[in-house]
Amino acid sequence: MSSPPPPPARRYDLDWIRVGAFMLLILYHVGMFYVPWDYHVNSPRPVEALEPIMMLTNPWRMTLLFLVSGCATRFMADSFAVQGKGRLALAGSRTLRLLPPLLFGMFVIVPPQSYYEILEAAQAMGMSDPAHSPVLQDFWLRYATASGHWCDADGCLITPTYNHLWFVAYLLIYSLALALLLLVPGVRAGLQRIADRAFHGWGLVVWPLIYLFAIRWTLAPIFEVNHAIVGDWYNHALSFPAFLFGFLTARSEPARQTFMRLRWPALVMAVISWASWATYAWVYRDAAIPPDSLREVMRLVYAADQWAFIVAILGFGARWLNHGGPVLRYLTVGVFPFYIAHQTVTVVAGHQLAKLGMPLGLEATLLVAITALGCVLTYEVARRIGWFGLLLGVKPQPRARPVQAANRPPLPA
Template sequence: MKTERRHDIDWLRVIAIGLLLIYHISIIFQPWAMFIGFIRSDEFLEGLWKPMTMLNVWRIPLLFYVSGMGLYFAMRKRNWKQLLLERAKRILIPFAFGFVAITTLHMFIFQKYYDMPLGYFPHAGHLWFLGNIFAYVLLLLPLFFYLKRNEKGRFKKGLSAFMGNPVGPLLISLFFVVEAVAVKPQLFSMYAQTWHGFFLGLLAFFFGFLFVYSGKTFWQTVLRWRWLYIGLAAVLFGIRYFMYATEAPGYLTAIESNCWIFGVFGLGYKYLNRPSKTLSYLSQAAYPAYIIHMFVLYAGALLILPLEIPILFKFIGIVAFTGVGCFIIYEFVLKRIRFLRPLFGLKWTYKKIEKGKTLTSNQN
């Protein structure tokens, strides 16, 4: 059965991972970087954190939404056994390998930078996201296959009608409000290896699936009302920034987060839902780049921070080093060495991408 490709979803995943790299590099230039295990610059660019405070409340939830959408697309061609096997290969293997062999690398660099005794310390690190996603697949797969078997039932018809109203997506935020009120996270943006991050991710993953399951009405709604959602998000960000010094109560931040995301979905659906050769390449490269970016970033900090150059050039240098380093490792190592490919979420076989085609692991 031929199905519509959603290139905008692929683009949003690529963009979200790109923003993640910028976000992590920005942390290096903040006074509190060492408290969360980052190499810290002796000079600070605290102004960088102003835009990051807007970004950090929706960048990770967006990825969870997109991951839930990706599972819907993966289910179109697979039964539950095939899907579990595919997700284990795609998520569990890179997570397990990364836990013992990738996250340890940036800790070695951290130890070297601060002249600490070198020690082997396996940990989830930034790959906590993959562990969460696989847990969500295990938890929600029975429900998702039940919904798939009843795609012509009352629930889908009701959901489609509900998503056709601009208030529909906004009401989804109430679930996130309940999560924030019940869990009471110290900081809304503390997702990594916290119960807040787990439950918020579970909700976003679940509703990401439901958004694509509901059909075109959700996308038509966010397309038509995208500026309403972005306007609401901007107002809530202003309240958070000026009245609460960027840390508003969780219930307000939960609504702001979703408003940004719905606005981004609308913009993506309007401007990004078309194939391109660039997307074909980046959609394949984004996942391996996410896995390796932290030790490349730390290596850039190790080499560039001691240089006698203006601090802004150091920031630009680390951004360039990370981007180029990830490209070189992906293009000339991970993509071409067969036994490494599955360890970084790639298929065993390497085929050149044909011009004009966009085949991503999210939607195959």
């Protein structure tokens, strides 16, 4: 029997999938402004029909991001090993890349989101001009010192906060946990052997699906997702194993081939699951209580939706996205500062655009365009400010030394 071909030197498909997952997340947060769901700010003209479209990515988008982040961490760890760097290099690298933007985001990027959230809440309570009232006086100082006491019937806003940057906080925690785990002799080889044996052929689909069924049945009804680290046990049980799965399968050529082989069945399963889940959520959207038996079944449908879409995306990506180029090089680095900045741009721009009363389609188009422009500007600034770019998620790149042409003397000084 011939051995499987070696994995490609670089998984461009995973780079494209990571970029695509972040872009979908940015569009999702723009959509959050228009659906009648709880968000930091909301359009006064909600579009209820957007809900099924939003649910197309809702079950799996963050799980996919953690999975491809695990893949990236694997390639990083392997690179450090080849370079002979110490075992703590991975922990140091992840801390350097994730902690500065997290802290900078909490105290600089995120505060405008909280400001407009408080402003709109105060307006909804009948206050005519909250921006010039004691409610928002000395806002940043009260935000940073957790002394705002901004409360309503739904509870109090706890600050400082990380809002959408919860993903960065969780990724940092998972990366450090993995780095510590890898310090234990034999653990990495043992985990890899288990993964190679379990995630082989149909096991690549069946075992993760059974696991998702189990946590959706047992943990999801008890632990609501809160992004607060403490008490977020269903989310941790979902996200950390996805991160580990990416780390353990990133270099597996049999896994890559299996994803490609199963991409069409997975896509069919994904579409059926999404249609079922979206219909269920639409029918019971007005606080109607579904029968317990139906609720149990839909937990399984939700889990099937999660994994089927991920398998399909990884399969089609492996089949069609194994090519690089200047666009991918730009976006691979740029998409992280895009993510850091996008929600603040959307919240501020959405609040201001809503006051103009323009046609809804034009307003939404402008909101997408302004968000995209704000993301690009953030990246362009970050890549030009040296080590300060780490605050926006960009590590300074070494400058290439000019290459002299053959048989040509250097220009005089």
